[in-house]
Amino acid sequence: MKRLTTRVAALATALALTVSLAACNNTADTSQSSSVTVETEESTAAPATPEESVEAQPLTYPMTLTDQAGRTVTIESEPQTIVSGYYISSSLLIALGRADRMVGIEAKADTRPIYSLSAPELLELPSVGSAKEFDLEGCAALEPDLVILPLKLESAADSLTELGIPVLLINPEDRTLLAETITLVGQATNAAEAADSLLAFTQEQQTRLETTLADADRPDVYLAGNSDLLSTAGSAMYQSDLIDLAGGRNVAEGITDTYWVDIDYEQLLAWDPDYIILASDASYTCDDVLNDANLADCTAVKNGSVYQMPGDAEAWDSPVPGGILGAVWLSTVLHPDLCSADEANAVMGNFYENFYGFTYPLA
Known part of the structure; x- marks a missing residue:
């Protein structure tokens, strides 16, 4: 992936240091969800359902995914540096074994016990702000290979995409959408096996409760x-x-x-x-x-x-x-x-x- 220093500088002349989204609609649009389609140079996979094993999807790069805002996102190579601007994706990256690739994290990370318990090094990462006040320039300056943001930050995602930084928008607002989120992030970060295990654990407990x-x-x-x-x-x-x-x-x-x-x-x-x-x-x-x-x-x-x-x-x-x-x-x-x-x-x-x-x- 090309480094973005010059383009970040150009962006700074056109945008404020932070993007305030307080005036935006806080309601998550659950009508939009990812088809979790992976397109590579070698093959095009059919859309996956939450029940399908992510192991069935080819994980070669470049890959093209459809995120949970319906946006087409192309990832040129396996992400080695990731920014997560959402506590749900941050927790998910830990579960998928990708915490060591994170270079930026959402605001107030020190209020979430899961980080200190499982990956305390995340608490030392630069903050990229929150959904209400996202630090667009700070995020871009980290030059990440991939950024993961909540759906309500679609405007920031579009700005980062213009800089050549791939951004996945996620929207895990119900059980089905959460499964899609896990599948999507697992594919994007080449952690399909871990995502598959996580989905299998969840399905096992769901089935047990439904039966009992x-x-x-x-x-x-x-x-x-x-x-x-x-x-x-x-x-x-x-x-x-x-x-x-x-x-x-x-x-x-x-x-x-x-x-x-x-x-x-x-x-x-x-x-x-x-x-x-x-x-x-x-x-x-x-x-x-x-x-x-x-x-x-x-x-x-x-x-x-x-x-x-x-x-x-x-x-x-x-x-x-x-x-x-x-x-x-x-x-x-x-x-x-x-x-x-x-x-x-x-x-x-x-x-x-x-x-x-x-x-x-x-x-």
Whole structure:
């Protein structure tokens, strides 16, 4: 890949040092997804489904991929230097054995335990900012072979592409899209075998939960957001898939927005969930909810069925590579008679040992 120093300098005369995207639409467009098509000089592969093994795809370069914004992206050679501007792709690169190729990372990386536990060297990398304020010039100055960004940074991706830097936009906003993300990044970074193993692990646990909970009654579950109890995820979001896999019913399933939605106490009481689950990084506590006078008549509060998703390794209530563990954990809360905590801990330990190289549960 040609070095970009002169073109970076040219870009600096036309663009501000940072790209502020705060005014852009924060809603992820889940209508766009990758076909994960690989085209090489030797062959053209048919689009892959999430269930297909990525080993079936030829991994020779140059390759052309369709990312999750529907953009055609050509990667000339196997990426040796990668910038990840999204915590989900950063975590995924660790799981795929590509952390040592990262040269830039998203802002606030030091707030995510998964990095210090599995790849602490990432905390020393330059920050390229966040989705709201992405450092376009700083990213380009790193001269990466590949950049991976969230869908909402499409404008920045186009600018980097003009400089000859290939950019993949990812959008892992539900279970199917997360599988596509894993496949896509695995192909782009020549880590298909690791991606295949990760997908196989997830599928194994999904099948186990579906089989175990096939005939179980499904309690009503309300999943609260990290910033406010009265913020929740509807049926279009990954969090709703998590509840379903764990053998529950998302009381907010009628909400079709693709981002967190604010409600009021009246709506929450009308739903009257059997369980209230707090996001792993919630800014409030289970006690706050249990002692909230506005919820005194809520079934979950009356029964003491308020829990917080674990977050000591990473936020399982978000579409991270280990997101299936959120369903594994929640199944033990909703159906302790069918899903044991000991079995769940064994699954979690196996996952983090194999894909991240540390022991879990944490001491």
